[in-house]
Amino acid sequence: MVIARISTNEGIRYAEVKGGRYYLIEGDCFDIKGVSDTPYEGEVKILAPVEPTKIIALGANYKKHAEELKLNVNPTPTIFLKPPTAVIADGDDIVMPRGAIRVDYEAELAIIIGKDCRFVSAEDYAGVILGYTCANDVTERAFQKIDGQWARAKGFDTFCPLGKYIVTDIDPFNLELKAIKNGEVVQQGNTSDMIHGIPRIIEFVSGIMTLKKGDVILTGTPEGIGEIKAGDTIEIEIEKIGSVANKVRNE
Numbered sequence: 001m002v003i004a005r006i007s008t009n010e011g012i013r014y015a016e017v018k019g020g021r022y023y024l025i026e027g028d029c030f031d032i033k034g035v036s037d038t039p040y041e042g043e044v045k046i047l048a049p050v051e052p053t054k055i056i057a058l059g060a061n062y063k064k065h066a067e068e069l070k071l072n073v074n075p076t077p078t079i080f081l082k083p084p085t086a087v088i089a090d091g092d093d094i095v096m097p098r099g100a101i102r103v104d105y106e107a108e109l110a111i112i113i114g115k116d117c118r119f120v121s122a123e124d125y126a127g128v129i130l131g132y133t134c135a136n137d138v139t140e141r142a143f144q145k146i147d148g149q150w151a152r153a154k155g156f157d158t159f160c161p162l163g164k165y166i167v168t169d170i171d172p173f174n175l176e177l178k179a180i181k182n183g184e185v186v187q188q189g190n191t192s193d194m195i196h197g198i199p200r201i202i203e204f205v206s207g208i209m210t211l212k213k214g215d216v217i218l219t220g221t222p223e224g225i226g227e228i229k230a231g232d233t234i235e236i237e238i239e240k241i242g243s244v245a246n247k248v249r250n251e
């Protein structure tokens with residue numbers, strides 16, 4: 001199923017997306033009680049697909065990306081947090097913070113957690129995942145190097161484009177992902193090249209903290225990261241999932 005979170009004349013709703021049209025869902029995406037037989041006819045604005053309590057992100061989870069940034073690859077996953085206030089939807093602007101030196105895109109597959117959970121074993125990973133979406137782990141690269149801790153570099157408002165839709169019932173292990181800047185492919189990879197796979201990530205993260213429904217896990221970026229500047233359009237596209245596209249502007 002392809003699920004959108006949209007703003008309608010009836011308020012914020014979830015909808016099933018079929019043939020480019022929105023069929024309103026009764027309940028929410030975590031507990032679908034029914035789907036309208038007829039498409040919604042009013043004006044729609046696409047919203048970020050979830051409102052997470054936290055965004056957990058993997059660092060250095062693709063070998064060649066770790067090499068390009070000279071990051072250590074640890075036997076355990078390296079994780080960091082992005083604040084929920086960083087989330088924006090497809091079509092919203094990425095805002096270059098005042099004083100930024102170099103801001104980069106990072107194309108990533110995002111996991112959407114479907115139920116509250118803790119201590120999930122790797123083999124049970126699928127039961128706690130609602131679906132997947134596209135993410136851009138926008139990063140102020142200079143601050144990342146200066147600070148050591150990544151909260152500032154990764155945490156600015158608008159630094160987590162998510163969407164456009166949640167796609168359920170897909171196999172996430174062999175998906176092409178790309179970043180497209182101003183219409184040109186600038187980063188390309190495949191989820192099969194992750195160092196720590198999704199089952200291991202779910203086991204590891206849920207062993208540390210309770211995952212709430214709607215929480216998001218960013219699974220890391222492949223090699224080929226690069227800079228964005230005001231005026232650019234950056235789109236993250238993942239096979240079988242779609243894309244999230246955003247313009248960049250100055251604060």
Ligand code: MG
Nearest residue numbers: 106137220221
């Ligand atoms: Mg990243």
